[in-house]
Amino acid sequence: MLPSPEAVLTPSAPIALDHQATTPCHEDVVTAMEPWWSEQWGNPSSRQHRLGLTAAAAVQMAREQISDCLSCSAEQLIFTSGATEANNIALLGHARAIARERGQPGHLISMVSEHHAVLDPLRQLQREGFRITLLSPEPDGLLDPKKLEAAITEDTQLVSVMLANNEIGVIQPLPEVAAICRDRGVTLHSDVAQAFGHIPFDSKGLGADFLSLSAHKLNGPKGIGALICNPGLTVEPLQWGGGQERGLRPGTLPVPLIIGFAKAAELARSDLASRRRRIERLRNRLWEGLKQGQPSLLLNGHATARLPHNLNITIAGVSGSKLHRALRSQVACSSGSACSRGEPSHVLMALGRSRQEAEASLRLSLGRSTSDGDIDRAIQAINKVVHQLRHKA
Template sequence: MKRIYMDHSATTEVDPLVLDSMLPYFTEKFGNASSLHSFGQEAIEALSAARQQVADSIGAKANEIIFTSGGTESDNLAIRGVLAKKKNDTSRSQHIITSMIEHPAVLSTCSFLESIGYEVTYVPVDSEGVLDLDKLERSVRDDTSIISIMHANNEIGTIQPVKDIARIARDKDVYFHTDAVQSFGKIPVDVNEMGVDMLSISSHKIHGPKGAGVLYVREGTELEPFIFGGGHEQGLRPGTENIPGIVGLGKAMSLAKERLGHDPEHMLRLRDSLIDRIFDSLDDVRLNGHPTQRLPNNVNLSFRYVEGESLLMLLDVKGIAISTASACSSISKKESHVLSSIGLNADYIHGTIRISLGKDNTIEETDHVVQSLQESVGKLREMSAISKS
């Protein structure tokens, strides 16, 4: 059975060009970038080249790029790094602003910070997942250190007005961090256009290898590390650099940037045709998130009278891979905080799936998905203890 993968927001296959770029660094150019000899120099060169590729892909300078182990670590470093630095600056340190629909990497970091005495404001979103800018602006206090609002949501794909947020942050002289883990490669990500001080990216979401990530840190932004060790990455991220991973990440970002004129358009076409055809073929369906201000690869749907995991598994049996909520929490069937934040009815909330497209998905694959969805939803509704009648 040919499998159809439509869970690209969870993770992506490594691009063969990316893998090729990595291979020499496992067995031939395997040096440690801290070593002075020729093996070390090869590693340093690879590191610098990747750093430049990353910088070029987001309009940054090479010295503004910090390599991490992934998106989670980047988010932790951004928020905790700023707070650690401001720790002794008592007038400006106690307060953090974020949204109610951030990824757990941000939300759990914020709960931790609350547990040690910081205060966090969770700004709400509207029913389409768009941040309430007024509330954001009004929540800024004299002791606010950082605003962390994601660029695009991982579950419902809603894109936030980051430029407006950046303007507010700049006006109030507060750092602005954005989690661009889901947006990079799907919509333009330029740190100066966006006006952000910090920005997180995760390699495995953009056809790069797992185990590598980026935190962009605008020059002049004051941070402290939150992992301690040797002085790697400008003192912000110790530990022997994952050279093959970083090389792959650099290549993946370059490729994504190059393809920005093509891939997202393709995904958008698939997305909209998928949505249209599903609505044509099934009743009691809802599209969650914003109709247009959404990632070109995100389709988040709720099917009434159906439970998401069951639907996922029926599709899986047919070789179709999709997700119920954010990949991180799908194993524990707790309600998605994103879906509750947009006020989705309990009726619909349990029957929610996310289809996230990739650049290599085809229209034929979407045909198969539409048909399978129709069959599977039908089957589950027949079995369901609740229904229209």
């Protein structure tokens, strides 16, 4: 018997402030996907009958809609299961292809503060003989472009820098990074999963050669994402099987998820400016309320060059495990990435936070459904828990 939501939810759900881990699927997205699960169930690769042709036409239309939101051509868009798969295709596929052309593995550059979906593929490439350089961010989480310039060598093949950090929300100077890479003839990849749908987005203006994204970060369905790949770049496939998606991502395309992705992208674009202003106001209200109650609170990441829905704070002098245990039933938040495997945040430690400080940190991320009441209750709950922990100590 499958579990029901009622069987796993607590009687009173905690305040949802973990929207950077994932977001609820928007009701309009669910409605858009509905007929493609049962009524229009065709395989878009089966084009010898109406069901297949209808599915293929729907996929193409969705591809064009998403591409329009991203300011790229439909031919550049390769559907994947999400940003993690897109990262792997770009990093492993391109690095191996260039190494094969040059006759030997080369040099790859990224940042210590990247998501594991970038760091782990790079570690695999290191095992295959590639040299890896991981640059440290400045104390505010941003990359100093001069460090990148100094790190590039004659055999540097690829640079990977995420646009917006998944933990501290800082927005990297990607156009400047792209200009450096372009001048040196180096390919640039960026994981933009946390940014697309939340800040103004122009893939051409960013200047990267590869961009990875996921629908579930912008109120779309889980299990679908995309890789934007500039024409002319050599990429070896990671798997083989049907030739779909330019041979880089074989397998039957999930039509309902693709339709949902397109709807989520359009919704995100339609209210981006007003939603951004509202969320930023609520985020600032949250910070001010917490800071007023806890003057020693530390902000992690640049104060302004950050996502409007992100707040990452360190609460010095308290036990991280006790803090999160006490908050669990009241506020849904995290101490770092959803993929951190329970370890202290490597991002916060890269900023200079100690292990204890990293454990006593909160990533609070707002979403479409976040209200003024949610913020007020979160301020009250967090300040109360911190006060109790400090007095018990």
